[in-house]
Amino acid sequence: MLETILNVLKDSWGWTGLDPEKIIKENEFGNLLILDRKGQYWRLCPEDLYCEIIAINSDKLTVLLDDQDFIEDWEMKSLVDLAFERYGQLPDGRKYCLKIPGTLGGEYKLSNISTISFIELIQYSGDVALQIKDLPDGSKVQLKFID
DSSP: OHHHHHHHHHHHHGGGTOOEEEEEEEOTTOOEEEEETTSOEEEEEGGGTEEEEEESSHHHHHHHHTOHHHHHHHHOHHHHHHHHHHHOSOOTTEEEEESSOGGGTOOSSGGGEEEEEHHHHHHHHHHHHHHHTTSOTTOOOOOOOOO
């Protein structure tokens, strides 16, 4: 499954420059800390539609992982607690998610939380992020779901 996730990451988020080598850490909302082939560390944040370099080497990552603000943002404790109350323990291969990403105005509330296949979350967030990447802040966006 790990190889599949690395391939999906490359396919869905490679447009950012990500060339994933290893997943270092993941949380219940599908956020990932990813080591790339250049030795840089990235954060994938599906609920906010971004994947970006957060540390240029392991020393910088160690400092970041000791930062209390980063830890709180990463753990998403209050949101995970809400999601757990509604949906319970996640089965393997699934993550909690925001139905409408925060970047698109989705609220961090129970009414906007659901569950999704981890692979679909990576694909969906990468696809939407690519489509809106050049839009100015505040642009109106209309989501259309097509089977």
